[in-house]
Amino acid sequence: MVLVRDSFHSRIGFVLAAAGSAIGLGNIWGFPTNAANNGGGAFLFVYLIVTLLLALPALYAEIYIGNQAQKNPVSALGDACKERMPRFGRFAGKAGLCGAIMMLSFYTIVAGWMLSHALSAVSHLAGFVDLSTWLATDSTIRNIIFTPIFIVLGAAIIHQGVHAGIEKWSARLMPILLMMLIGLIVYILQQDGAIDGLRQYLIPDFSQVTNPKLVISAMGQAFFSLSIGVGGMMVYGSYMQKDKDIGKLVLSIGALDTFIAFLAGLLIIPALFVAQAAGQQVFAGGNLIGEGQLIFQILPALFESMGTIGLIVATGFFSLLSIAALTSTISSTEVPVSYLVEEKDMSRRNATWLISGIVLTASMVLVAFFDVLFGVVIQVLTTIMQPLSCLFYFLVVGWIWNRGNKLNDKARWEKDTKLKLWGNYLRFVCPVLLTVVFVNVAF
Template sequence: MTTASSRDSFHSRLGFVLAAAGAAIGLGNIWAFPTQAANNGGGAFLVVYLVVTFLLALPALYAEIYIGNQAQTNPVSALANACGKRFNKLGHSAGIIGIIGAMMMLSFYTIVAGWMLSHALASLAELVGLLDLSHWLSTSSTLRNVIFTPIFIVLGAAIVHQGVHSGIERWSARLMPMLLVMLFGLIIYILQQDGAKEGLTLYLVPDFSQVTEPKLIISAMGQAFFSLAIGVGAMMAYGSYMPKGQSVGKLVLSITLLDTFIAFIAGLLIIPALFVAQHSGQEVFVDGHLIGEGQLIFNILPTLFSSMGGMGLLVSFAFFSLLSIAALTSTISSTEVPVAYLIEDKAMTRKRATWLVSGLVFIASMFLIAFFEQLFGLVIQLLTTILQPLMSLFYFIVIGWLWKRGNQLTDIAQLNKHMSLKLLGFYLRFICPILLVVVFINVAF
């Protein structure tokens, strides 16, 4: 087994925060959050989302990163160690389930990421007059999936096999600023279009009469929880690459703030863009709710961009490139979970482990493509509504009840210096599991 002193690691706190934020910031932030907001009261959803993020998602993220940081090893060994001798096998099994979850996420996420990449290239093809190629790239087909899914798998593997510092940290430091610049540029452009102001008003002016609606609260809790990529071990693996003794609470707060900020500003892009599309004559809302998300992202917005001429096609390229980058940073983190396990517990080289995992993901993705109608939605539902919340519930149980050091978490007070350690320990031990069970029951059933 690899020793802590010989393990690869992040070389700076900023590198860790950017990598972890990249893991959290994905299609859920840039697409799912704004559409959830549009369907659930706009500003009212935003208010509730911010509240539940800091009540539930931030402590869950803290629990996952703390376990990894204390153990200084991969999620399987980290959970086994944290559970102590009595519950060692339970911790080990939970770690393996997390790896299965990471592989499930990669199997469908790489397919969706391939769609984003093909749509970005479709905009370029239309811009240079290759209309037939553009039509093929922007039209869903099994052949397109078979070609673009492996491209994305290889992109992720090429970064991960370079290591934590040389690969994940360096590429996160390049991709995250690029994502922010593209996002702000798109927001500036969209807000100048006719109809954007109406969308901005819906998003930023809350209707407080909706704040207490159960459906809105549950939607906001689910979105806040899942947007931080908690429950598959990626954050635990990343936490293990930071030296012990770091202020975990401050790092977790930085990641949560950056992730929430990206989700918020993504709403400044997507919701006004939908109203711009509606202003141009496209049907966006049916009976007060958005039409299917797939139609919105792959039909309505591309049609809107095409209607804007050459500049619109450049905007379309930037938009889908933005989504591709967000998907890539999330793919990297999920790939690292099984890779870290194979390196440390199975004595594989990083290169061999990375390409073995990527090969297995390729097989799983091709299987999903072959049986798309039957399996694609089912795999997503199993992961996001069952496996992720149950794994996070287990993290709270480990932190609060099974940890070999008990509930004496010496740096937990970093989360809030004005509250006692005992009160925060009580919050993680009792309140967070109860809140998480409420989310699980309402989202799953």
């Protein structure tokens, strides 16, 4: 029996779904935090360069492999490497499945925090102050309750399929996210202290742009925010009609992702300076207090100090983050689900709930050993697994995969100079650049 694969039904559906995968907590939570801790405008400048030189080519390579194979990441990489190293190709694909589950294990915990804070603001508005306080206070029991809720939300969309689930809900959620983000920016920029935050964010100190810590942080942020290296973009590419103009699609995804990250910076960094103008201590020794926890410590206190309007803003803000997290978890969940459906002959429904159960188990392990494991899992994924996966994609496209690969077809290069330049950039320049940066990360 031949399996008929589901697919995206439109270009805009694919772009919104892929951008939804890219646009998540990495943009709205991680990007502003990294920018604030790494020179503001200097970080933004380096981030844009790294995105252009490395992240977008890596995104292209990942989507291209999936689009040409029209298969899940394990089969796609196995086919691309079958002439030279088929077992290693499938191994790399399975490593991507593990990376997707690792990402989901911590991502769903953080997403649960977002959801609980949104409900905390709603509870406060409704007069349930004790419940609001509990929802806003970090605790193991809160993680145990809200992490599964978020996993179920993602599974409910995934099991409906690519068109009826992923494409439909991405088309609904992404415009809502954008409108909420712009509305919050307009409000925050009218508050005292916001202009100081704008200066910090938009005016770079070029003496900082060669700081290795800043460059490494920008690279990790670019790969994480674009969801590269765990197979999500590869499986999305496989659901697009073969030989579409991948370059234009990648530019559309990258532009939308970078635009949202830029907007998130316009919201969060001015908001930090608004909080500072209101008397809160935001920075200590040049770094944010709490770093990744700034959204859950500094901003809720700022919103609460604004009275009723602040609670309404808080509801919108954390609802925005919850939507961003949901669109990202969808793509990561689809990676192992597509593998089980296509290679293990499981129904989409059973595969979805099996993977959701595995993610829930992994998440509960992180909750139980939070102080020991949580930061380590994030560090291993974003600074080791994702860059190594991207390096492998470059090697596959440029050197390992020959038959059917137009980017490595010298006969086509003679007729198409642009294709030759692009193929050689992916073949020679990208692996060298990424290796140099990765060596700096590791050593």
